[in-house]
Amino acid sequence: MAGNSQRRGRRVTSKKGATGGSGGKNKAGLSGKGRTLPADERPWHKAYSGTEKLPQRTAWKQDKERRAAAEEGRAPKAGVPGTKDTTWGRGTQGVKPTKRGKAPASRSGPRVAPGRRSTPAKGTPELLVGRNPVVEALRARVPATALYVANGIEIDDRVNEIIRTSADRGIAILEISRAELDRMTGGVLHQGIGLQVPPYAYEAFEDMLAAAAEHPAPLLVALDGVTDPRNLGAVIRSAAAFGAQGVFLTERRAAGMTATAWRTSAGAAARLPVAQVTNLTRTIKACQQAGFVVVGLDADGETDVYDLEAAVGPLVVVVGSEGRGLSRLVGETCDLRVSIPMASTVESLNASVAAAVTLAEVVRRRSMA
Incomplete structure (x- = not known):
């Protein structure tokens, strides 16, 4: 065979031709997303007036969050229409909004209140401990979100009232080990009871x-x-x-x-x-x-x-x-x-x-x- 047909690394296929198009399938990806919305038309912005029609995707996300909250028996996340004020106390000031108008993000689990040297972030859940404080909180109808009960605690009239009241109000009752409750409270005396509550609302x-x-x-x-x-x-x-x-x-x-x-x-x-x-x-x-x-x-x-x-x-x-x-x-x-x-x-x-x-x-x- 003539030429360099026997050389190492020779081309054995024909040259690549012109690349075919997508047939219009990528047209949507190349199109722009439209104008940038001003602050008063953004549902997630604190300046949003609430009268403009929501974008289709935002409305779908909010509706999805409301359905998920209803199935789980909780309030929708902050920023979603229908969100209840979950701050507690005698006042109405509540938690101050952040720069973008949303409620402060909370960590997973309640804030460890006593016994911690580091200062926890504001606006995070609190854990009330002790039988008398928990009873008083439930009698005052503080909007609690969960009740933690240690395994094997001594049952008295206060514990019976706490569990009965929590069940009547639909508060989640979680039975955990005493060691886990010790960890959540930082080793503070808790008497086997802990009540998770949202941030306190001060009086004007x-x-x-x-x-x-x-x-x-x-x-x-x-x-x-x-x-x-x-x-x-x-x-x-x-x-x-x-x-x-x-x-x-x-x-x-x-x-x-x-x-x-x-x-x-x-x-x-x-x-x-x-x-x-x-x-x-x-x-x-x-x-x-x-x-x-x-x-x-x-x-x-x-x-x-x-x-x-x-x-x-x-x-x-x-x-x-x-x-x-x-x-x-x-x-x-x-x-x-x-x-x-x-x-x-x-x-x-x-x-x-x-x-x-x-x-x-x-x-x-x-x-x-």
């Missing part, structure tokens, strides 16, 4: 102030930088026990209504409104304009708590932080700074204990008036 301060003003001798408690949730829960419990109409605290650099605070309050947070304010000094001035006398607890205060004649009228008791006490601006804004007499061997009282002593003296004076 204006509503709290208006409701308190309707009482003949209104009493409010303010917290100035209390960072320990156990102190917060203890103050709420004392305030409810001594007849206060509400507790308000700052949004930043202060403990919030976590499961630890709820457990320490022994369920009193279900009966007493709690409000968050942006600026405590400005809020105190608003109380003064409403006719309240504001007293701050200060170890170096000029007025003895047992000489507090203003206790019989409208009163706001301000409790300072665990370490530094009242901040400078708050202390200067208060009408009076009150001290609690103690033995010289003790420097100061715990914030929640000082609040309880002061509130008890206020109630005693009012009962004698």
